[in-house]
Amino acid sequence: MDVESETPVNLPIPRGGVRPRRLAASMALTVAAALTCGATAGTTARAATPAVNVTVNAREGLGTVPDTAYGANQAVWDGQMNSPATAKLLGQAGVRMMRYPGGSYGDGYHWQTNTVSGGGYVAPGTDFDSFMGTVKAMDAQAILIANYGTGTPQEAAGWVRYANVTKGYGVKYWEIGNELYGNGHYGADWELDDHADKSPAAYAHNLVEYAKAMKAVDPTIKIGAVLTLPGGWPDGSVASGDGGDWNQTVLPIVGSYADFVIVHYYPNGPTSAADSLRQTQLLPAQLAQVRQEIDQYAGPNGRHLGIAVTETENTYQADTQPGALYNADVYFTALENGAFTVDYWDTRNGMGNVTTAPDGATDYGDGGLLSSGQCNGDGVCEPPLNTPFPAYYGIQMLSRVARPGDTLIRAGTDDPLVSAHAARNADGGLSVELVNKDPDHARTVDLDYAGWTPGGDTPTVYTYGAEATSITTAREGTATTQVIPPYSIVTLKLTPSPDNPIGTTSAAPGDPVATDVTADGATISWQPVAGGDVTRYEVYRQFGTDSELLGESTSTSFTVRNLRPGTSYTLNVLAVDQKGHLSMPSPPVRFITGTPGTSTCAVTYDVATSWGSGFVANISITNTGPDPITGWTLAFTFPTDTESVSGSTWNGDYSQDGRHVIVTPAGSDAYLAAGAGNTVTTGFVGDQSGPDPSPASFTLNGTVCTTTYSS
Known part of the structure; x- marks a missing residue:
C-alpha cells in the first residue's frame, strides 16, 4: 500500500x-557495519543573553518515574x-x-x-x-x-x-x-x-x-x-x-x-x-x-x-x-x-x-x-x-x-526558549534538566529552590551540545548559576545541604485520592508513610512553581474547603516528622471542582461541531432565580490558551482578554424573566491550535451558575 x-x-x-x-x-x-560516530563540530556559544530565572519546587511532586x-x-x-x-x-x-x-x-x-x-x-x-x-x-x-x-x-x-x-x-x-x-x-x-x-x-x-x-x-x-x-x-x-x-x-x-x-x-x-x-x-x-x-x-x-x-x-x-x-x-x-x-x-x-x-x-x-x-x-x-x-x-x-523510582518535581522558567525539568533522586540528591531551544545564543540561568536546599559542592554537569557525538561531564558553575550553550541539553546533579528541610526522614505518602468533590470542596485520602516518626501530614496545592499550604492532618485524610467552583486543582501530601522535616511529596492528585447544584442561573454549553482548527459552541443562559434580570454579563475562562473566540458570534457581544471571555446582550436579549421564565441562547465560532476543553464554570452577573454540557 x-x-x-x-x-x-x-x-x-x-x-x-x-x-x-x-x-x-x-x-x-x-x-552490517561496525559502530562508528563521526565527529561533528558543535555550535560555538556566543555571548550569553540576559538571565533566565528557573524555580524548582521540591514540595510539588509530579509522580514517581x-x-x-x-x-x-x-x-x-x-x-x-x-x-x-x-x-x-x-x-x-x-x-x-x-x-x-x-x-x-x-x-x-x-x-x-x-x-x-x-x-x-x-x-x-x-x-x-x-x-x-x-x-x-x-x-x-x-x-x-x-x-x-x-x-x-x-x-x-x-x-x-x-x-x-x-x-x-x-x-x-x-x-x-x-x-x-x-x-x-x-x-x-x-x-x-x-x-x-x-x-x-x-x-x-x-x-x-x-x-x-x-x-x-x-x-x-x-x-x-x-x-x-x-x-x-x-x-x-x-x-x-x-x-x-x-x-x-x-x-x-x-x-x-x-x-x-x-x-x-x-x-x-x-x-x-x-x-x-x-x-x-x-x-x-x-x-x-x-x-x-x-x-x-x-x-x-x-x-x-x-x-x-x-x-x-x-x-x-x-x-x-x-x-x-x-x-x-x-x-x-x-x-x-x-x-x-x-x-x-x-x-x-x-x-x-x-x-x-x-x-x-x-x-x-x-x-x-x-x-x-x-x-x-x-x-x-x-x-x-x-x-x-x-x-x-x-x-x-x-x-x-531521573531513573525509575525517582520523583519528578515542578520546575518552571520565565523564558519560552528554555525548558526546565527536575527530579528528587533516590540518593537524596536533586537533578535539574535545562533545554536551550535557541540555536544562536547561550543562556545564563539563575536557579532558585523551594523546599530543598542545595549543598555548597560544585555540581556535576552533563551536557549534550549541538550535533555532538557524545555527552560530556564536568564540574562547573554553581547550584544557583549556570550558562547553557545554544541548542543544548544540560543536567545539573546537586547534593543536599546537611540541614536540608525536605525528604531526609521519611518516604512519601502514597497515592492520594480525591472523593466527594463538590463545587467548593473535596476530601483527600492517602496511604500512610510506613515507619519513621511522622507526626502529621501537610496538604499543599500546586500553584505554578509556588506551593500553597491548604491544611494539615494527623490522620490520613483531609477535607479541603473554600475552593473555587469549576477550577482545576493539583495537590500533594507531605509527611512531617518530630523535627519538622518534610518527606518527599506524594504523587499528585488532580481534580476539577464542579458547579453548584442549585443557583439562581443555569448555563448549558454545547459544542455543536469541531474540526482540526476550530469549533462551534452554543451557550444557553437561563434565569432560575426569583427575580428578573435586566441587563446581564456572562463570564467564563477557557482552560487553555489554545482556544479563542473568532470574529463570528451571534446573539451576544463578545470580548476576550487572554483566556477570559465576557459576553453581554445584543439587542432585546438583555431581559431574563424570573423563575426559569426565559432562556437566551448565544454562541460563537472558536479557533483552536491544540486541545479545546470546555470552560469549567460560568458566572452571570458575578453568580456562579449551575452548568451542564452537551455535545
Whole structure:
C-alpha cells in the first residue's frame, strides 16, 4: 500500500504507518557495519543573553518515574532490531520499554508465522522469540500490539498463552490495535481493518471481546484501548451514524475492560524546528483533556486507567539537534502530566528525503534513533550503521535526570526558549534538566529552590551540545548559576545541604485520592508513610512553581474547603516528622471542582461541531432565580490558551482578554424573566491550535451558575 497515493490530501500520514514497508526492502540489503560516530563540530556559544530565572519546587511532586517510562518502538522490517549492537545501545540510553511489532504493522502482524497481511516486508530474525531475547538482554519489558485489524480475539489470546504461559515471558502490556481511527471511517485510510463495521463503537465492542479472551488466559495482563489525542485529527469528528466522536464513543464501552489508553503525539504540521519544539508546550493541556474525558465517559473504573504515549517523534528534521531537544522535553512533559510510558518512533526507520538544517546539519528524513547506514540514488549516505542520531542522546540524557523510582518535581522558567525539568533522586540528591531551544545564543540561568536546599559542592554537569557525538561531564558553575550553550541539553546533579528541610526522614505518602468533590470542596485520602516518626501530614496545592499550604492532618485524610467552583486543582501530601522535616511529596492528585447544584442561573454549553482548527459552541443562559434580570454579563475562562473566540458570534457581544471571555446582550436579549421564565441562547465560532476543553464554570452577573454540557 502506498500511503501517499491512498491518503486524502490534508489528512495525516502516520509516522508508524505503512511507509516503512517501502524502506524495508532497502534496509534488507544493508550490510552490517561496525559502530562508528563521526565527529561533528558543535555550535560555538556566543555571548550569553540576559538571565533566565528557573524555580524548582521540591514540595510539588509530579509522580514517581516508573520502570516503563523510557521506551522505543521496534519494527519487524528492521533486520538489525535484535542485533547485539541494538541491545547495547538502547540499554545504554536507558530504554526499558520495547514496543513491537511496529506501528500500523501491528494490525497486520501474525505472531505465529511472523508475517504481515498484504505482503508487508518482515526481515529475518525479527520473530517474537528473538525480540523477547533482546528485551530480556536489556532487562526491559515489552508492550505488544495485538492484531485487531486482520486478527481475532482467539489469535491474540493464543499469543498471551504462548508468551506468558508457555514461555514465561511475563508480558504485561497489550495494546488492542494501533491507529484504528485511520481505518477509513473518517476518510483517511492507512490502518488495516478487515471488519465490515469500522466505527468507534465496533472497535470498542470488539476490544471487549479481545480483553475477555486474553484475560481468560492471564488475568494479570493490562489491556490498552486506542484513543485520539485532543487537538489532533480526528478528535472532535463525528462520522455519519455515530453518536459522538471517537473518544466519546469508545470510553463508555471499554471503561470496565481496559486498563490503560493509548495516544500518539507528534507535532502538528510544524513549519520549522522552532515550531515543532514550541508545540510540546501544548501537551500538558492535551493530556489533561484526555484524563478529563476518561473521568467523564469511562465510568467508575476510569480513575484506574493509565495513559500511554506509545509513539512520539519530532516531525521536523528529526535527525538533527532539534530531535535531541524534543526528546529531552517531551518525555518529561508527558510523564509529568500522567503518562506511564513514552515510546519513541522508532529505533531505525530508514532514509527518506534529505534536507539541510539552518545550522548546516544534514537531515536524512530518517527519524530513527540509530542510523540504518543507507544511501539514496543521489549518492548521499547516512552515517555508518548504528551511528546514533541526536535524538538518541536526547533519550540518553533522561536517565541523567531521573531513573525509575525517582520523583519528578515542578520546575518552571520565565523564558519560552528554555525548558526546565527536575527530579528528587533516590540518593537524596536533586537533578535539574535545562533545554536551550535557541540555536544562536547561550543562556545564563539563575536557579532558585523551594523546599530543598542545595549543598555548597560544585555540581556535576552533563551536557549534550549541538550535533555532538557524545555527552560530556564536568564540574562547573554553581547550584544557583549556570550558562547553557545554544541548542543544548544540560543536567545539573546537586547534593543536599546537611540541614536540608525536605525528604531526609521519611518516604512519601502514597497515592492520594480525591472523593466527594463538590463545587467548593473535596476530601483527600492517602496511604500512610510506613515507619519513621511522622507526626502529621501537610496538604499543599500546586500553584505554578509556588506551593500553597491548604491544611494539615494527623490522620490520613483531609477535607479541603473554600475552593473555587469549576477550577482545576493539583495537590500533594507531605509527611512531617518530630523535627519538622518534610518527606518527599506524594504523587499528585488532580481534580476539577464542579458547579453548584442549585443557583439562581443555569448555563448549558454545547459544542455543536469541531474540526482540526476550530469549533462551534452554543451557550444557553437561563434565569432560575426569583427575580428578573435586566441587563446581564456572562463570564467564563477557557482552560487553555489554545482556544479563542473568532470574529463570528451571534446573539451576544463578545470580548476576550487572554483566556477570559465576557459576553453581554445584543439587542432585546438583555431581559431574563424570573423563575426559569426565559432562556437566551448565544454562541460563537472558536479557533483552536491544540486541545479545546470546555470552560469549567460560568458566572452571570458575578453568580456562579449551575452548568451542564452537551455535545
